[in-house]
Amino acid sequence: MIDKIFPTPEAALADVPDGASVMISGFGGAGMPSELIDCLIAQGARELTVINNNAGNADTGLAALIGAGRVRKVICSFPRQADSWHFDKFYRAGKLELELVPQGTLAERIRAAGAGIGGFYTPTAFGTRLAEGKETRHLNGRDYVLELPIHADYALIKADRADRWGNLTYRKTARNFGPIMAAAARCTVVQVRETVELGALDPELVVTPGIFVKRVVRLAPMRRAA
Amino acid sequence: MKKLDRKQMAARVAQDIPEGAYVNLGIGLPTLVADCLPQGREIILHSENGVLGVGPKPAEGSEDPDLVNAGKQPVTLLPGGSYFHHADSFAMIRGRHLDYAVLGAFQVSAAGDLANWHTGEPDAIPAVGGAMDLAVGAKQVIVMMEHLSKDGKSKLVERCSYPLTGARCVNRVYTDLAVIDIKPDGLHLVEIVADLSFDELQRLNGVALKYKAAA
Numbered sequence: 001m002i003d004k005i006f007p008t009p010e011a012a013l014a015d016v017p018d019g020a021s022v023m024i025s026g027f028g029g030a031g032m033p034s035e036l037i038d039c040l041i042a043q044g045a046r047e048l049t050v051i052n053n054n055a056g057n058a059d060t061g062l063a064a065l066i067g068a069g070r071v072r073k074v075i076c077s078f079p080r081q082a083d084s085w086h087f088d089k090f091y092r093a094g095k096l097e098l099e100l101v102p103q104g105t106l107a108e109r110i111r112a113a114g115a116g117i118g119g120f121y122t123p124t125a126f127g128t129r130l131a132e133g134k135e136t137r138h139l140n141g142r143d144y145v146l147e148l149p150i151h152a153d154y155a156l157i158k159a160d161r162a163d164r165w166g167n168l169t170y171r172k173t174a175r176n177f178g179p180i181m182a183a184a185a186r187c188t189v190v191q192v193r194e195t196v197e198l199g200a201l202d203p204e205l206v207v208t209p210g211i212f213v214k215r216v217v218r219l220a221p222m223r224r225a226a
Numbered sequence: 227m228k229k230l231d232r233k234q235m236a237a238r239v240a241q242d243i244p245e246g247a248y249v250n251l252g253i254g255l256p257t258l259v260a261d262c263l264p265q266g267r268e269i270i271l272h273s274e275n276g277v278l279g280v281g282p283k284p285a286e287g288s289e290d291p292d293l294v295n296a297g298k299q300p301v302t303l304l305p306g307g308s309y310f311h312h313a314d315s316f317a318m319i320r321g322r323h324l325d326y327a328v329l330g331a332f333q334v335s336a337a338g339d340l341a342n343w344h345t346g347e348p349d350a351i352p353a354v355g356g357a358m359d360l361a362v363g364a365k366q367v368i369v370m371m372e373h374l375s376k377d378g379k380s381k382l383v384e385r386c387s388y389p390l391t392g393a394r395c396v397n398r399v400y401t402d403l404a405v406i407d408i409k410p411d412g413l414h415l416v417e418i419v420a421d422l423s424f425d426e427l428q429r430l431n432g433v434a435l436k437y438k439a440a441a
Binding site: 028029078079080081088091092101102103104106107108110123127129170171173174175176177178180207 | 292298311312313319353390392
């Protein structure tokens, strides 16, 4: 019997090694798997490369992971925010590498990895410093930049409901990077609010089919101050 | 002259967005446009974090941390609205499905180059978000900004001195002084605020403006 539901987040993250690349879902706090991240901090893996839209907000979730000194490199589109003080500190101290990627290019590079695409040409960033050094092509009257997929060892994502096959539904704009990261990582670990019996999710409404998911943990989200 | 305030600028932009348009309002100043859209026009707002049909701000106390816009502010969803993942959201942008993107700017050049993501200062932490995708993707790229910088310099320039967000991508600029179209042959004045002469605007603007009086 297939059962992807893990009893504890500790068990689901036990094998994350030092130096791993880890996709983390979320746009700011929406869809950020903060409880899984707390567990990753306790687990102790270091020298991580993290892929997220941002670089952490305030003192929880990804910000806490960076603040604990576990991250070597961040690949993201929008690190600098009023409350990104942990990132700012490590970046200014030269302890954190940043790869800045336009948001749509970030999403498509992740999608391409999950879809087995070797690279793609996008008009985004042509003629800007974010395209410097990259191969370009003129196709059908437009200029494009070659971008390559972003793969990861792990994806930590937050969904709403899951069954034991790993089928997922999400909640509102917390969906953001979840579905594409689930497909792009070799081992996708999902925290959900609720697990349900097989067949309880309407198959017309499953957003991430279980083939993209390895491990599911049910975690009642803590109430956090905004 | 009567400079427009931010609210009046937003209302002026909103007036030109037609029934049925799909619109992204970026972050910051352009988000004010949402509250100024004319009653009775059905206009669908897109936010790049993955939502179409963005509604007004929720009542205090009924914010949902799972329902935010690109500025990470709590919003609501209109009936008929939908959620989708990030790759689909940027397919809408890059795939030329959005009718308008309204963006803020540090500078816009006479050729329509846009600079709005980075001041270029060496110690500044860069952040780009969806700006470069919106700049190349929307059918109409609209800039909404103050005409002059805080030190009185024109933000419409011959060449941008700040790093570019996109090249030759801006179609129209709404400022607190004027509405200006950017066409292959240069800047065309569309509208000017009350009590400001064309000559005075031209003096402030720094880049040559064309103006054809209405026939």
